[in-house]
Amino acid sequence: MNGKRVLLGVTGSIAAYKAVELARELSRRGVVVDVVMTEAATKFVCPLTFEALLGRPVTTGLFDGGPVGAIPHISLAGAVDAVLVAPASADAIARIAHGLADDILCCTVLACTRPLIVAPAMDEDMYANAATQANIAVLKQRGAVVVGPASGVLASGRTGAGRMSNTHDIVEHTLKVLGRQGDLAGRKIVVTAGGTQEPIDPVRCIANRSSGKMGYALAEACRDRGADVVLVSAPTSLRPPAGVEFVQVLTAQEMYEATKTAVRDTAALIMAAAVADYRPTQTADEKIKKGPGTLVLSLERTIDILGSLRGDFVRVGFAAESNDLEEHARHKLEEKELDLIAANDITSGDSGFGSDDNRVTIIDRKGSVERLPLLSKRDVADHIVNRVVKLLG
């Protein structure tokens, strides 16, 4: 996202305090954030808060300072890649829907040809009111992305729909919009993640220690470059990324079926999931009771998903190894006839299972070996996606 610029329009709602975190999170993701505040917004949060956090001036009026001759709303509108109005009060939504031009935010939105994202925040009756609904419908009809609102406790103490969506969701939807023109725009990418669980009885299963973080980072990386992502995920404790099609599965067999359906019109399949190679031959209907002796579980092979799903798409596998990393990875690449394999050493303490970082070696069909240093899983994902983009031409 480095270099992408977002205009964050903050309007008069108690949720304005959450816009501070939103601005910071976008900035943390490499987005340059220019803040415009309506007069009402400044009653809730002070411009200095944004200025101190972002190190950039905040615009609050149509006639704010700047270079002589500069027209703030025109120069801002021309400089940004997207406009995000968060929180968007009922009043702000109405003004934007009606094309009013009497404050800095409305004028900038009116002058801007870039995508508009709106995160409504208001009391539930205001949100449910036919006028607000009609205004939101107008914005959607014009192509705006409306994120939320969420349901929960409102500033009035009532519970209902009207809370501004959480920061994570708004950030992710914004990144997706920013990636629309990316190098994967219009392409479908299927990513698998997490560790499958093979039931032994109603309470026990064979599982593994995959956190799913690598696969989720890959899904986000593809989404942020414009891809239509399907994320087929075995259980994890992670929040599904916004802006991707999310398919929850449990077992290797379920993952196979979901992935087989998903790859029909895909450009690439990236199998980051840790799929169980064996499952119990039988799943007990009742909980197995302990006894004095040894318990022997009979296991059978699961289907090799990546090995069996072939077609006119790029296929990327993962190899988690404890020894002879590159040799094992190369063997898997050849055996499954993959385009790329990303291998990681699970014995190194600073990367791999559960960690936020990974040290990965990428090997391709031609035998080229790219040994990456220890990086965040998101950075590793970006490297892998770069290679996929190259393969896709």
Ligand code: CTP
């Ligand atoms: N994989 C798969 N289906 C399986 C098992 C693994 O699609 N039933 C995928 C994984 O998602 C990964 C790659 O295949 O991309 C891993 O290759 P594999 O040789 O199966 O590795 P392991 O399961 O770790 O097996 P081994 O015990 O041979 O190391």
